[in-house]
Amino acid sequence: MSRKIMVFDTTLRDGEQSPGCSMNTEEKVALARQLERMNVDVIEAGFPVASIGDFEAVKSVAEALDRTIVAGLSRAHEKDIHRCYEAVSHARRGRIHTFLATSDIHLEAKLKISRAEALERAVAAVKYARNLVDDVEFSLEDAGRTDWDYMCQVVEAVIHAGAGTVNLPDTVGYTIPTEFHEMISYVMNRVPNIDKAVISLHCHNDLGLGVANSLAGIQAGAGQVECTINGIGERAGNAAMEEIVMALKTRANYFQAHTDIVTEEITRTSKLLSSIIGVEVQPNKAIVGKNAFAHEAGIHQHGVLSDKRTYEIMTPESVGLAKNDLVLGKHSGRHAFKARLEELGYQLKPEILQTAFEKFKALADRKKEIFDEDLEHIATEGMKQVEEWFVLDYVGTTAGSSIIPTSCVTIRIRDNGSERLVTETAIGDGPVEASFHAINKATGYMGKLLEYQVKAVSKGEDAVGDVTIKIQFEGLDRVVTGKGSSTDVLHGSALAYVDAANKARLRLDLIGREQSGDSEEVSEGV
Numbered sequence: 001m002s003r004k005i006m007v008f009d010t011t012l013r014d015g016e017q018s019p020g021c022s023m024n025t026e027e028k029v030a031l032a033r034q035l036e037r038m039n040v041d042v043i044e045a046g047f048p049v050a051s052i053g054d055f056e057a058v059k060s061v062a063e064a065l066d067r068t069i070v071a072g073l074s075r076a077h078e079k080d081i082h083r084c085y086e087a088v089s090h091a092r093r094g095r096i097h098t099f100l101a102t103s104d105i106h107l108e109a110k111l112k113i114s115r116a117e118a119l120e121r122a123v124a125a126v127k128y129a130r131n132l133v134d135d136v137e138f139s140l141e142d143a144g145r146t147d148w149d150y151m152c153q154v155v156e157a158v159i160h161a162g163a164g165t166v167n168l169p170d171t172v173g174y175t176i177p178t179e180f181h182e183m184i185s186y187v188m189n190r191v192p193n194i195d196k197a198v199i200s201l202h203c204h205n206d207l208g209l210g211v212a213n214s215l216a217g218i219q220a221g222a223g224q225v226e227c228t229i230n231g232i233g234e235r236a237g238n239a240a241m242e243e244i245v246m247a248l249k250t251r252a253n254y255f256q257a258h259t260d261i262v263t264e265e266i267t268r269t270s271k272l273l274s275s276i277i278g279v280e281v282q283p284n285k286a287i288v289g290k291n292a293f294a295h296e297a298g299i300h301q302h303g304v305l306s307d308k309r310t311y312e313i314m315t316p317e318s319v320g321l322a323k324n325d326l327v328l329g330k331h332s333g334r335h336a337f338k339a340r341l342e343e344l345g346y347q348l349k350p351e352i353l354q355t356a357f358e359k360f361k362a363l364a365d366r367k368k369e370i371f372d373e374d375l376e377h378i379a380t381e382g383m384k385q386v387e388e389w390f391v392l393d394y395v396g397t398t399a400g401s402s403i404i405p406t407s408c409v410t411i412r413i414r415d416n417g418s419e420r421l422v423t424e425t426a427i428g429d430g431p432v433e434a435s436f437h438a439i440n441k442a443t444g445y446m447g448k449l450l451e452y453q454v455k456a457v458s459k460g461e462d463a464v465g466d467v468t469i470k471i472q473f474e475g476l477d478r479v480v481t482g483k484g485s486s487t488d489v490l491h492g493s494a495l496a497y498v499d500a501a502n503k504a505r506l507r508l509d510l511i512g513r514e515q516s517g518d519s520e521e522v523s524e525g526v
């Protein structure tokens with residue numbers, strides 16, 4: 001039988017304790033509404049005694065929600081607890097969450113009280129809170145570093161005092177999963193009245209083990225897990241809710257436990273939080289990272305195209321993403337390339353596909369990301385089977401503060417199986433313009449530069465630059481785009497211009513054939 005695990009979201013309280021992640025009341029209410037849509041069981045909305053703003057935020061969240069339990073945090077102080085009560089009493093279901101540290105280091109160095117005093121104050125706090133509300137949670141702060149027998153005494157006492165939930169946080173993310181499992185099991189087996197309360201977990205991520213410890217604690221019998229969206233929280237953060245929830249869902253048979261979270265709302269919630277706090281998740285973050293469902297390697301893409309289950313242990317749809325993302329890059333193979341082209345509407349013949357694929361691989365070696373526009377360019381090139389009439393053989397320039405920029409180019413001109421080299425020189429306002437003028441002379445195609453763009457596609461001194469130009473050639477009914485790439489901008493520019501000249505020639509050829517009534521199907525795109 002599957003056990004229900006309650007999800008206690010503390011994004012609005014512990015999450016907000018991450019530097020730079022504070023939220024105002026409206027933002028907290030918006031996120032709380034989305035968390036309710038996701039069906040979390042408890043939302044900890046803030047620390048009411050901390051400030052008027054925090055108080056107002058907890059109160060507003062309490063008023064805004066219909067069915068979720070709204071909790072506020074308070075120290076083990078009557079004043080804090082009362083302030084918390086004033087805020088959460090506006091909820092249909094309000095909870096006071098009060099806490100006191102129990103580890104020796106916290107008792108001695110921070111609170112400067114004995115174990116016995118701490119026990120007494122914990123019990124007093126719970127009793128005080130229980131006089132105000134029925135739903136009281138008590139946390140033994142730094143339980144992860146607390147003596148286990150003393151922990152059992154405190155747990156037993158606060159349950160006896162009326163705490164319905166007892167939380168055992170790994171406040172500083174110190175424990176490791178097997179140890180945390182043992183610790184929770186110890187408490188579950190030793191505390192005589194344990195069945196009167198829900199045991200909760202609250203794991204921090206200082207060693208990157210927040211989620212692993214939470215899952216270990218659930219296995220040991222805990223009934224509530226405290227976590228945050230995107231794993232935000234104090235220092236290295238809290239256990240990420242989306243990871244815990246999807247681990248339980250994906251490995252349901254193993255855990256024999258489930259949550260009631262509407263997992264299809266996960267992505268939306270993650271994005272809402274990122275937009276509110278202005279902090280994006282890392283691309284490789286599990287479940288909600290940009291790459292979590294992206295496949296770049298050809299073997300993986302082939303597998304996913306055959307059957308998604310080969311490389312996906314959960315579906316993108318199950319976390320609210322439309323579909324998986326086949327990212328085309330240098331590791332991609334023919335299957336993914338062909339599939340993406342078909343999605344873009346290009347059905348290439350096998351031999352053309354092969355050439356296009358080779359061009360794609362060459363481009364992917366230079367560019368970090370291949371966009372649909374790049375693919376369209378490659379595909380239209382392939383469909384037209386652009387014959388390269390003009391090939392840049394050489395470009396050289398002289399330029400300097402007191403020299404007129406001059407360029408010399410050699411163009412290989414191919415026509416009807418024959419080939420000749422034409423060399424021309426020209427001047428211009430700059431070396432790039434000079435090379436364009438020289439190419440005009442060599443090819444006989446007179447073009448005028450309308451737009452010029454150069455973009456670095458890799459880093460460092462030998463960065464490859466992509467040059468894109470728009471040229472209006474004489475006698476042509478449209479502007480053509482030329483592209484060229486090189487580690488030398490001048491060379492890349494000359495390549496782009498020659499590319500444009502080839503397209504101009506193709507277009508003029510097509511117009512000529514149309515005018516003579518000999519029209520053959522040639523794709524658009526030049």
Ligand SMILES: CC(=O)SCCNC(=O)CCNC(=O)[C@H](O)C(C)(C)COP(=O)(O)OP(=O)(O)OC[C@H]1O[C@@H](n2cnc3c(N)ncnc32)[C@H](O)[C@@H]1OP(=O)(O)O
Nearest residue numbers: 014047049050051075076077099100101110111141171234
């Ligand atoms: C593990 C956690 O995440 S715990 C929650 C952490 N979150 C926060 O601290 C955010 C909200 N906090 C605040 O706004 C402030 O710290 C306040 C309003 C709670 C207290 O502010 P101040 O009175 O100025 O105290 P300050 O923060 O400097 O020190 C904490 C005090 O609380 C005491 N304290 C700490 N934890 C507890 C506790 N659980 N119960 C009772 N007292 C506690 C400390 O011993 C210290 O007492 P002292 O002032 O008598 O020395």
Ligand SMILES: CC(C)C(=O)C(=O)O
Nearest residue numbers: 099139141142169171
């Ligand atoms: C207040 C408690 C639950 C806490 O945030 C922690 O111990 O990390």
Ligand SMILES: [Mg+2]
Nearest residue numbers: 014171202234
């Ligand atoms: Mg915490």
